[in-house]
Amino acid sequence: MSSSLDQLCVNTIRTLSMDAVQKANSGHPGMPMGMADVSYILWTKFLKHNPKNPNWADRDRFILSAGHGSMLIYSLLHLTGYDVSLEDIKNFRQMGSITAGHPESHLTPGVEMTTGPLGQGFATGVGMAMAEHFLAGKFNKPNAHIVDHYTYAIVSDGDLMEGISHEAASLAGHLKLGKMIYLYDANSISIDGSTDLAFTEDPVKRFESYGWHVQEIDGHNHEQIESAIQSAKAETSKPSIVICRTHIGFGSPNKQDSASSHGSPLGEEEIRLTKENLGWVSDEPFFIPEEALAVYRGEVEKGAKSEADWNALFDSYSKQHAELAALFTQWINRELPSNLEELLPVFEADAKGVASRGASGTVLNALKDGVSNLFGGSADLEGSVKTNLKDEGRFVLDGPTGRNVHYGVREHGMAAALNGMALHGGMIPYGGTFFVFTDYCRPSIRLAGLMQTPSIYVMTHDSIGLGEDGPTHQPVEHLASLRAMPNVLVLRPGDANEVSHAWKVAIEHSTGPSIIVLTRQNIPTFERNDANSASLTAKGAYVLADSDKETPDAILMGSGSEVHLAMEAKAKLAEKGLDVRVVSMPCWELFEQQDADYIESVLPTAVTNRVSIEAGSTFGWQRWIGNTGIAIGIDTFGESAPYEELYQHFGITSDRAVEAVLQQAK
Incomplete structure (x- = not known):
């Protein structure tokens, strides 16, 4: 079913994974050991990627939805030549390392998305496949398919239990996303033990009812794995799921098929026994056989050729469809109109x-x-x-x-x-x-x-x-x-x-x-001028209506539908001889990013008479109104009634804002 070299390559993933988890004394070795065969076939025979340019536009997307098995993707990234070193592998789950406990896309080259919360990778992949389908429809021309890639994911029993997977799978089937191929690690083990404790549905019937192309295979049989992925690629009008029956902790004499290999290190003695059972070639931790590394590093040359071929295709496309090519480049680079x-x-x-x-x-x-x-x-x-x-x-x-x-x-x-x-x-x-x-x-x-x-x-x-x-x-x-x-x-x-x-x-x-x-x-x-231009929204908060005084008598602030109540209160306070400032605060986060001078210009520290008004929880407003300010809001659940009555009932009114200012002015 597979050559001795194939088995050496697969076992390299297993040994790297168990060694890294053991050194960290933390992690999930069982899943990488169980899905090593599937991932080896996918990454060396099917996945279109360039390790030296992880962001190449027409690469296949690979998601490890079962992010707890992160050593699987870290092993693959290192072995195939991404900028993930063996030292990074040895620093798995350590401070400052790019090999975090769960894969993080902003941290590690080659990681397409941050996974860990189960089901998220499954559902996010649907969006990636939607993007590929939309862009292909927009830009592809006969004999010039510049958008032509797949979204692959490895998903787990846990992913399929999470409710989000049902929503996402139903949507993907409805949209007929044929370039989406999920490989399901059906090892029947979760943290509590056998999935029979809580998960006994029929995944074949489930996914067929969603409109998916479904296959079931032995996840350790290389011929079946390869044939299933080929069949999935041949099905262009349905998303595909390949149910891979696997053994968690594959090769471990005492922990294979048990929950004990799911979320804990195997232990040094069990690692020794496992390597012996697998016929491993060295007792040295993190050992990578040169023959295996040569196979994986072949992806560097293959990837460079794939991208070079695409670049040549895109160059030809650009000459025939110049406007579309320019638009594609703008979209991919997220270039926005200058106007x-x-x-x-x-x-x-x-x-x-x-x-x-x-x-x-x-x-x-x-x-x-x-x-x-x-x-x-x-x-x-x-x-x-x-x-x-x-x-x-x-x-x-x-x-x-x-x-x-x-x-x-x-x-x-x-x-x-x-x-x-x-x-x-x-x-x-x-x-x-x-x-x-x-x-x-x-x-x-x-x-x-x-x-x-x-x-x-x-x-x-x-x-x-x-x-x-x-x-x-x-x-x-x-x-x-x-x-x-x-x-x-x-x-x-x-x-x-x-x-x-x-x-x-x-x-x-x-x-x-x-x-x-x-x-x-x-x-x-509202009326606008240069001083209160709505473009100041970009600063997070600004003076919508100012006092004529150098130092206002008070500051009224709010967001959204309550800003106009602050404006009404300003007019009412003017009748009482108080000249106040109204500050619109559409985005706290942007306001926090402004320099100290700007923040002071909007909310001068000399003005302590401050009132916020917002039809929501008052939690957090003390940051802006100070310890003596008054926050008007709603800290209970609402009621069913016309909204005008609700605002009166809960005291979210301009009159209440006036009272709050006068209360502090005493």
């Missing part, structure tokens, strides 16, 4: 105003031609969250170049797919749902922050202002909780023009995700 700000709609001052969700829809459609790789949809809420790009078609349903996606009621899967598209490159993806359902999107948003991935999440119905749907849909704690998440921009614009510039910020932001938080109810559109 992006000129594309933004400008909204006239209007006391009645517009819901910021409606303004967002207007902005998207104003940008769609100039930023032609904007691509988005919603979780069955298109009419409510205003994400539709007019006349741009529906992805797959109207063809591969449709720019509107119907994700169905799959918020969790949608959020991960956005990350996959952003990681793939060439697209600026966004997805919309109600703000309260960030609870379903949170794991993907958090990973986007960690991976520095520029996904855009459009979240509407942002407060008790949504009204009668009641507390199940009223997100009172969500602003505070998302502001606590590192490397995430939370943008809550205070009027339509701030919405325009919030979109500009999100599109230009390339090192992390952005969440644009929008209202259901109308809010006024």
